[in-house]
Amino acid sequence: MPSAQQPIKQPHLEKRERTEHNKVQKRLRRETGKAIQDYQMIDSDDKVMVCLSGGKDSYTLLDILISLQRSAPVTFEIIAVNLDQQQPDFPAHVLPEYLNKHKIPYKIITEDTYSIVTDIIPENKTYCSLCSRLRRGILYRTASEIGATKIALGHHQDDILETFFLNFFHGGSLKAMPPKLLTDDKAHTVIRPLAYCREQDIAAYAAFKGFPIIPCNLCGSQNNLQRVATKKMLRDWEKRFPGRIQSMFHALQNVKPSHLLDRTLYDFTDLANSQKTAQKTAQAKSKKMPVLNLTE
Secondary structure (H helix, E strand, O other): OOOOOOOOHHHHHHHHHHHHHHHHHHHHHHHHHHHHHOOOOOOOOOOOEEEEOHHHHHHHHHHHHHHHHHOOOOOOEEEEEEEEEOOOOOOOOHHHHHHHHHHOOOOEOOOOOHHHHHHHHHOOOOHHHHHHHHHHHHHHHHHHOHHHHHOOOOOOOOHHHHHHHHHHHHHHHOOOOOOOOEEEOOOOEEOOOOOOOOOOHHHHHHHHHHOOOOOOOHHHHOOOOOHHHHHHHHHHHHHHHHOOOHHHHHHHHHOHHHHHOOOOOOOOOHHHHHHHHHHHHHHHHOOOOOOOOOOO
């Protein structure tokens, strides 16, 4: 029997899809540029090491940064770095083929962290913590070796909120993922240019661009992670209460230590001086600082 004929895509549907893609692309460029500007993530002559895992987030980060690089008022270099952790069935050819095709400078590091993690962590326990520490150390070392001045990670707005609630519910602390971080040894600056971007936009962008996505078999085999439950909770809230995600994210940028209970952040024993300090801090935050403008 002849194979079933594929449905013909209607021209008006193609046009509609492209229009929607253009909207998403502009939104991602705008939000990424604004985050870079707000937190002064990229400076002139920076060498930005983009950590490329093969997932939708890191592909989108690399693609958007390259797009912004073309129109940026300053010069900065981009190099993609992938850590091959020797996971079973990892398609090692995918990323080099993609990067070579698009003429993107890159470096592939091969380290068998998979065996280390699976040997140490019991099968029914979460691998994420140890895996992250091992990966982080290797990437920091690589950044020093190649002379990278910034390390760019693909975490987005949803990741930041999920991390906040994970720490809130399970860690007993109010902290999330900072958009810009100086490592403990002061040797590296880590940036998250997608901090203002929604995961749904990134997913739509990656699907339209057809990035060759590589699934994470190591983490993907663990279906009962707390992060999965937190993600589901946030999606449910957004469905039932539209706008809640944006409101919560805005709250992370509008912190008032005097209305919390942390005595290391606010001196409740000397309220007069504490209020003066808070006023000076608020005034400093309101001052416009000269930054790299990548929002156009």
